[in-house]
Amino acid sequence: MSAVNPVNPKPFMQELTGKPVFVKLKWGLEYKGYLVSTDGFMNLQLANTEEYQDGKSNGALGEVFIRCNNVLYIREAPADKTEKTE
Numbered sequence: 001m002s003a004v005n006p007v008n009p010k011p012f013m014q015e016l017t018g019k020p021v022f023v024k025l026k027w028g029l030e031y032k033g034y035l036v037s038t039d040g041f042m043n044l045q046l047a048n049t050e051e052y053q054d055g056k057s058n059g060a061l062g063e064v065f066i067r068c069n070n071v072l073y074i075r076e077a078p079a080d081k082t083e084k085t086e
Helices: 009-016
Strands: 020-025 030-040 044-052 056-066 071-076
Touching: 009 020, 009 030, 009 071, 030 056
Parallel strands: none
Antiparallel strands: 020 030, 020 071, 030 044, 044 056
């Protein structure tokens, strides 16, 4: 089992800005999109967002705002294989 390393959240969130992320909510829903911005309360703005429930896509939502108190965790998503690397 791997150990959990504590991370300072503000630099972590700044590092994720502009990258694809997964955001899991306390209620079980998961969102995949590009992190556009965060604020001082750690509210999240995502673009090109897709909603997942029980691992199945519920469809594309576009741009969404997620209030901080709903977030269980956020992690960087692997880049899509269809994206071009330069």
